Amino acid sequence: xxxxxxxxxxxxxxxxxxxxxxxxxxxxxxxxxxxxxxxxxxxxxxxxxxxxxxxxxxxxxxxxxxxxxxxxxxxxxxxxx
Amino acid sequence: xxxxxxxxxxxxxxxxxxxxxxxxxxxxxxxxxxxxxxxxxxxxxxxxxxxxxxxxxxxxxxxxxxxxxxxxxxxxxxxxxxxxxxxxxxxxxxxxxxxxxxxxxxxxxxxxxxxxxxxxxxxxxxxxxxxxxxxxxxxxxxxxxxxxxxxxxxxxxxxxxxxxxxxxxxxxxxxxxxxxxxxxxxxxxxxxxxxxxxxxxxxxxxxxxxxxxxxxxxxxxxxxxxxx
Numbered sequence: 001x002x003x004x005x006x007x008x009x010x011x012x013x014x015x016x017x018x019x020x021x022x023x024x025x026x027x028x029x030x031x032x033x034x035x036x037x038x039x040x041x042x043x044x045x046x047x048x049x050x051x052x053x054x055x056x057x058x059x060x061x062x063x064x065x066x067x068x069x070x071x072x073x074x075x076x077x078x079x080x081x
Numbered sequence: 082x083x084x085x086x087x088x089x090x091x092x093x094x095x096x097x098x099x100x101x102x103x104x105x106x107x108x109x110x111x112x113x114x115x116x117x118x119x120x121x122x123x124x125x126x127x128x129x130x131x132x133x134x135x136x137x138x139x140x141x142x143x144x145x146x147x148x149x150x151x152x153x154x155x156x157x158x159x160x161x162x163x164x165x166x167x168x169x170x171x172x173x174x175x176x177x178x179x180x181x182x183x184x185x186x187x188x189x190x191x192x193x194x195x196x197x198x199x200x201x202x203x204x205x206x207x208x209x210x211x212x213x214x215x216x217x218x219x220x221x222x223x224x225x226x227x228x229x230x231x232x233x234x235x236x237x238x239x240x241x242x243x244x245x246x247x248x249x250x251x252x253x254x255x256x257x258x259x260x261x262x263x264x265x266x267x268x269x270x271x272x273x274x275x276x277x278x279x280x281x282x283x284x285x286x287x288x289x290x291x292x293x294x295x296x297x298x299x300x301x302x303x304x305x306x307x308x309x
Contacts, residue, residue, distance in 0.1 A: 031276055034139050038269035038276075039236035045268075061268060063276065 003052070004073040010047050011069065015040045026069040036066050044072070054079045121289040125262040126271070126301070127214055128279040132252040132259055136278050138241045144193060146246040149183025156185070156192045160231055173197075173227075179204045182223075184250065186230075186243045193239060194230035196247050198223050200256070213296035214262065214285055221257035228261070228270075240273045248277075 001009075008024055015035050030036040036044060044066065048054045054076060065075040094114075099107035147153075154173060161169030176183070176197060181204075186193040199206045201218040208226055209216060218224055225247070230240045251259055263270045265284065275281075286297045 032139055034238040034241065037236065037238045037241055038273040039240075041272045042269050058268070061272065 002073075003076050004069055006051065007047075007072050007076075008069050010044070010051075011035060014043055014047070024069060026073070028069070029067060030069070031063055031067055041066060048072075048076065052076055052080065119291060123287045124265040125214075125285050125287070126265060127216060127260065127262050127282040127285060128274050129258055129260045129282055130248065130274075130277065130279045132248055132257050134278065135245065135248045135252060138238055138245050138277075141238065141242050144186045144188055144239060144242050144246065146184050146186045146243065146250070148250075149177075149185050149195060149197070151177055153185050153192075153195075157195055160192065160195065160229055163231060164229060169227075181206070184243075184247050186239075186246070188234060188239070191234075192231065193234040194243055195227065196225060196229075196243070197227040198225045198247075198251065198259075200224070208262070212285065212287065212294070213298065215283060215298050216260050218260070219258075221255070223251050223256045223259050225259055225261040235269075240270075241277060244273065244277055 004026055008026065011024060011030065012019075012022060024030075041061070045056045045061075048056060060075065060079075065071055095107050095111055098110045151174075154170070154177070157173055158170050161167075161173075173183075181197055181199050183195060183197045185195050199209075199218075200223050201220060206224060206226060208214060209218070209224060216224060228244075230243065248259060261274070261279070262285070263274055265271075281301050283301060284299045286299060288295050288297075
């Protein structure tokens with residue numbers, strides 16, 4: 001499974017509990033939709049650390065890096081080098 | 082009566098370390114505990130938002146927000162315990178005596194969180210009086226503090242929705258800017274403020290030596306991680 005697909009699965013299953021949505025467009029604005037709120041961001045950061053062994057430093061916690069699934073995917077690819 | 086800060090670690094803990102982990106571990110424990118009693122550091126970021134431009138959150142937390150009154154204090158006690166704030170109950174009762182403002186948020190009938198605020202017409206808040214935050218409140222300014230959302234209610238955009246309702250209520254009272262502070266290490270809170278459009282102004286580094294605190298204001302270092 002690709003990084004984008006795994007992140008999408010995590011977002012749908014963990015950050016959108018109670019919702020009937022089963023998939024998200026990878027360009028959907030997660031911040032605007034309130035999916036990645038402060039609590040969601042912390043869960044997402046833990047997921048990236050555990051799944052891809054990526055430590056997310058303060059300076060990387062920008063809306064640009066977490067706005068969409070595509071942006072998170074690009075961030076992971078960059079950090080993995 | 083003020084209780085003196087003990088300058089020594091507990092004898093019981095040192096003996097236990099010595100018994101279980103040896104002399105070196107016991108010595109390390111003594112040094113660490115003594116250092117913690119002597120010196121303490123913290124760092125906050127001062128943030129501000131323009132109440133003329135309040136962003137409406139897409140996801141609403143289904144919260145009912147009310148002005149904080151004395152009858153709410155017993156409910157706040159539970160949240161003070163949750164956040165290990167031993168002086169919170171007494172401080173909040175005093176804050177009401179000083180006519181400081183506050184808001185409480187409920188989901189159904191359960192308390193979700195609280196928020197306190199002051200303005201230039203009130204007694205200066207102890208954070209503004211004792212901590213060199215560098216914030217000078219003008220007539221259109223409010224200063225928000227002690228913002229807390231109960232752990233079991235975090236997520237679902239509730240913190241953001243609570244802030245939105247606070248900002249709207251303060252704007253309706255005629256305020257134009259809302260100031261606040263957030264701990265540098267509190268990433269969740271910093272994210273909430275940043276995504277609601279609060280602008281980081283400067284950092285205030287605090288250092289306690291024995292019982293005396295000193296503060297140093299510093300410009301924001303972009304590389305140090307400010308969510309922009």
